[in-house]
Amino acid sequence: MAGKILRNNLAVAVLAILLVILLVYVYASTAIKMPGSVFLQHLTNGLSLGSLFALIAIGYTMVYTILSMINFAHGDIFMISLYFAFFTLSVFNMPWVLAFVCVAALTPIVGILIERFAYRPLRDAPKNSVLISAIGASFLLENAATYLFGGRPKVLPDIPLLSRVISIHSVNFQVVSIVIPILTFAILIALINFINHTKTGIAMRAVAKDHEIARVMGVNINRIISLTFIIGSSLAAVGGFMWGTRYPGITPMMGVMPGLKCFVAAVVGGIGDIKGAVMGGFILGLGEILIVALFPNISGYRDAFAFILLIIILLVKPTGILGSKAREKV
Amino acid sequence: MLKVENLVVNYGGITAINNISFDVPDKQIVALIGANGAGKSTTLRSVIGLTKPKSGSIEYNGESIYGLDSQLIVSKGITLTPEGRRIFANLTVLENIKIGAYLRRDEDGVKSDQKWVYELFPILEKRSWQMAGTLSGGEQQMLAVARALMSRPKLLMMDEPSLGLAPIIVNNIFAIIKEINKNGVTILLIEQNANMALKIADKGYVMETGKITAAGTGEELLNDPHVKAAYLGAAAGKKKGRL
Numbered sequence: 220m221a222g223k224i225l226r227n228n229l230a231v232a233v234l235a236i237l238l239v240i241l242l243v244y245v246y247a248s249t250a251i252k253m254p255g256s257v258f259l260q261h262l263t264n265g266l267s268l269g270s271l272f273a274l275i276a277i278g279y280t281m282v283y284t285i286l287s288m289i290n291f292a293h294g295d296i297f298m299i300s301l302y303f304a305f306f307t308l309s310v311f312n313m314p315w316v317l318a319f320v321c322v323a324a325l326t327p328i329v330g331i332l333i334e335r336f337a338y339r340p341l342r343d344a345p346k347n348s349v350l351i352s353a354i355g356a357s358f359l360l361e362n363a364a365t366y367l368f369g370g371r372p373k374v375l376p377d378i379p380l381l382s383r384v385i386s387i388h389s390v391n392f393q394v395v396s397i398v399i400p401i402l403t404f405a406i407l408i409a410l411i412n413f414i415n416h417t418k419t420g421i422a423m424r425a426v427a428k429d430h431e432i433a434r435v436m437g438v439n440i441n442r443i444i445s446l447t448f449i450i451g452s453s454l455a456a457v458g459g460f461m462w463g464t465r466y467p468g469i470t471p472m473m474g475v476m477p478g479l480k481c482f483v484a485a486v487v488g489g490i491g492d493i494k495g496a497v498m499g500g501f502i503l504g505l506g507e508i509l510i511v512a513l514f515p516n517i518s519g520y521r522d523a524f525a526f527i528l529l530i531i532i533l534l535v536k537p538t539g540i541l542g543s544k545a546r547e548k549v
Numbered sequence: 550m551l552k553v554e555n556l557v558v559n560y561g562g563i564t565a566i567n568n569i570s571f572d573v574p575d576k577q578i579v580a581l582i583g584a585n586g587a588g589k590s591t592t593l594r595s596v597i598g599l600t601k602p603k604s605g606s607i608e609y610n611g612e613s614i615y616g617l618d619s620q621l622i623v624s625k626g627i628t629l630t631p632e633g634r635r636i637f638a639n640l641t642v643l644e645n646i647k648i649g650a651y652l653r654r655d656e657d658g659v660k661s662d663q664k665w666v667y668e669l670f671p672i673l674e675k676r677s678w679q680m681a682g683t684l685s686g687g688e689q690q691m692l693a694v695a696r697a698l699m700s701r702p703k704l705l706m707m708d709e710p711s712l713g714l715a716p717i718i719v720n721n722i723f724a725i726i727k728e729i730n731k732n733g734v735t736i737l738l739i740e741q742n743a744n745m746a747l748k749i750a751d752k753g754y755v756m757e758t759g760k761i762t763a764a765g766t767g768e769e770l771l772n773d774p775h776v777k778a779a780y781l782g783a784a785a786g787k788k789k790g791r792l
Contacts, residue, residue, distance in 0.1 A: 421644050422651060428637045431599055434619040435629050437652035437700070 229494060232540050236502065243509055251513065256390045261512040262505070267396035267465070269504025270403035274458035275481035276488070276496035277410070278451030284427045284491045285447045288346065291353040292333050294478015295360035296452050300326040300459030301469045302364060305373050315378045323456045329360075330452030331445055339441070357478075364471035375467040382464055395464045402461070406454065407497055414493070423447065427491075480525045487532045489542025498540060503528070550575040550735050551596065551627075551704055556605035558588075558595050565591040567759040568605070573704065573752075578726070578736045580746040580767065582780055583756035589739040590632050592756075593706045596737075597629050598622045609704070624652050626703035630710060632739075634693040638682030642673055645681050645692055649699030658701070666695040669725055687718035694725065698734075705729065706737045711745065723749055743780035747771045755780070 240262070247253040275297055282290040303325050307318035337356040341349045381395040414420040426433045426443045433440055462477070463469065484503045488495030503525050511518040532539060551573040558566040566588045573579045581589050594600040596607055598619035607615045614622050637645050646666060650659045667674040670691040676684060681692055690710055697705055707726070711719040723745055730736050740746035747753050750767035755776055763776060770776050 418647070418651070421640065421648050424640055424644075425637045425648050428639050429635055432631060432635045432637070433648075434599070435597060435623060435631070436648050436696075437620050437623045438648075439620055 228541055229498075232498060236498075236505075240505070243513065247513055253513075256388065258512075259390045260392060261508055263390070263392045263396050265505035265508035266501070267399040267504075268508055269501035270399040271458050271462050271465075271500075272477070272481050272484050272504050273403050273497040273500030274406070274454045274461075275477060276484040276500045277407075277493055278455050279482050279485040280488075280490055280493055280496040281447050281451050283485070285423070285444055286338065286349070288338070288349045288353065289482065290333075290338075290451070291350075291478070291482075292337070292356035292360055293451065293455060294474035294476075294481070295357050295364075296326060296329055296333070296474070297455040297459045297462075297477060298364065298469075298471065298474030299329050299360060300452075300456035301375070301463050301473070302368055302373070303456070304460050304463050305375055305469055308376050308378075309373075315380070319457075319460050322460050323453050326456035326459070327449040327452040330448040330455075333360075334445060334448045339444075361471050361474070368471065370471060372468040372470045375463040375469060377467070378464050381461075393465070395461060399461050402457065403497070406457070407493070410450070410493060419443070419446070476522065480522075483525045483529045486539055487528055489539025492539070492541045495539055495541035550610060551737065552606075552608040553592075553596070554606045554608075556592070556595060556607065557603045558591050558600060559603050560591050560600060565759055566595070566602075569756070569759070569761045571754050571761060571764070573735060573737050576730070576733060576735055577751040578730050578738060578749055580738045580740060580743075580750035580753040581756060582740055582743040582746055582753060582770075582776075584780075585741070586758070587756040588759040589756055590708055593629060593708055593737070593739060596622075596706065597627060623700065626701075627706065628697045628700050628702040628704070629706045630690075630693045630697045630708060632708040632712065634686075634689045636681045636684075636689050636692050636696065638680065640681055641678055642681050642684070642692060643677040645696050646673070646677075646699055649696035650701075652700065659699070662699055662701060666698050669698075669728065670695055687714050687721075690714060690718075690722060691725075694722070694729075698729065702734060704735045704737065706739075708739045709741065710738070711740065711742045719745065743776070744771075744782075747776075 244258055247258050248255065275293065278293050278296075279290060282288065282293070300322055303322045304318060307313045307321045308315065313321065333356050337352045338349055341352055381393070381398065383394050384391050385394060414423060422433065422438045423443055423446070425436065426438060426440050430440055480503055481500065484499035485496045486499070487502060488497070488499030506524050506528065507521050510524055511521050536542075553572065554570045556566055556569050557564065569588075569592065571579075571581070581592065583589055591600060595602045596614075598614070598617055598621075601616065605615070606613060609625060609627065612625075614625065614627075637648065640648065646663060650662070653659050672688055673692060673695055676688065681689065684692060694707070694710065710722050710726070714722065719742065726736060726738065727749055738746055738750065747767040747770050753765060753767050753770040754761050755763040755770065763770065763773060765773065771781070
């Protein structure tokens with residue numbers, strides 16, 4: 220029953236988003252006479268930016284589910300992954316596939332280290348302490364990156380295969396804009412299957428509900444928590460690598476804004492729900508791109524969109540679009 | 550099977566358990582009764598490693614399990630149905646049952662045990678795809694017991710299995726406890742429902758404010774005037790009763 224309502228909820232939300240896109244299209248084609256191909260191009264851009272947000276937002280939501288804390292260092296893990304991409308591609312001159320694998324393998328190590336040294340010692344401490352520790356970890360990563368790599372932007376080399384522009388019916392887009400959404404959906408499906416249908420996935424959900432009793436079941440909760448950070452960080456790394464092919468400038472502070480926005484995406488979708496995080500990512504990505512495309516004179520406010528949305532959601536439905544307080548009989 | 554000696558546990562800044570000793574013989578039902586706050590739950594939590602004791606010894610089959618990690622203790626064949634049931638409300642009934650067997654690698658054994666717990670609690674089979682949070686209190690208690698049994702425990706510790714349940718369901722649960730015991734599982738039972746607990750127990754202990762104040766067979770304790778007055782609601786002791 221609960222599952223049915225949830226699925227309906229998802230369906231309703233997806234339909235609503237499609238409807239809004241349709242309305243926006245009608246507005247664009249009538250009021251400002253935007254050609255369909257241009258609109259389609261903006262839509263593709265929005266989808267690929269949304270997928271990037273989604274990949275990072277999953278990390279926020281998974282850590283929140285397991286530890287009920289916001290991992291504020293997540294955006295900086297994303298930033299570190301871009302530096303890994305820079306070093307593997309530019310300094311070590313690796314072919315991009317190999318570099319991609321390296322980045323996806325190295326970034327989780329940072330995630331594990333942060334969990335091990337900044338969060339695990341505070342496992343039984345009040346929630347505020349962990350939150351402060353998370354902010355500290357975030358500052359540490361930003362400043363360590365500034366110290367080690369310098370504050371001047373580094374530029375990621377071009378990956379011709381991904382950045383190539385192809386045009387279909389006068390719609391021009393980069394290959395990467397198509398690759399990212401496909402990759403995101405593939406990862407989403409794999410992840411949901413993993414969580415719903417494997418023994419480790421069941422253990423993960425059990426740990427999310429009750430650490431103590433999960434231990435009594437024989438679950439090694441530290442291992443499950445580490446695994447959560449591995450998954451979250453490697454998704455941030457995938458997102459980071461793809462981000463780098465679209466926006467090649469890398470600075471130590473570049474993780475802050477995407478980090479905040481993806482946190483907003485997770486909250487908008489309903490924190491604790493992976494599908495919600497992905498949906499939130501898409502709403503944010505599409506919203507940002509379409510607002511800039513349709514109302515160029517307010518494009519300076521593009522970053523404000525996420526936070527206005529956050530305020531509206533917190534006022535209207537604080538649990539997020541897909542979030543629902545689990546009803547429990549006691 | 551389980552032997553606890555001179556156990557002292559501090560909990561939240563106070564001495565919750567002050568130097569208690571008791572033992573649970575193999576294949577028996579042992580009841581630990583006492584009022585709220587006597588330290589019964591803390592005792593069980595210490596045995597399974599959720600609360601770290603201050604001093605004393607806990608031996609299981611001659612081997613010290615004092616201060617070990619819960620995961621290790623559980624792998625030796627001890628399990629707990631916790632107070633307030635604490636089933637995983639966000640998992641289905643079947644997933645709750647499956648996670649009970651988390652440490653087991655013998656898939657055939659797990660399957661046959663799953664059949665067994667479905668025989669013990671037919672209602673759970675009917676509800677196997679339902680989210681566990683939607684079950685009634687009695688069904689949740691059954692699920693907590695079923696989940697514990699799936700680890701094929703040698704020692705099952707039960708914390709207030711009758712709490713908050715309708716009398717008819719309480720009877721049902723106690724019948725099942727006896728049934729489980731007949732299958733060779735040793736049981737350490739904590740109860741406020743002293744009457745029911747002592748009736749099925751081979752051995753009983755009475756706990757008061759962190760100490761064991763009386764011990765004996767279930768029958769001896771049932772007839773003990775002090776126990777009668779304090780826990781069994783005998784006429785003379787009403788004002789000292791637990792309510």
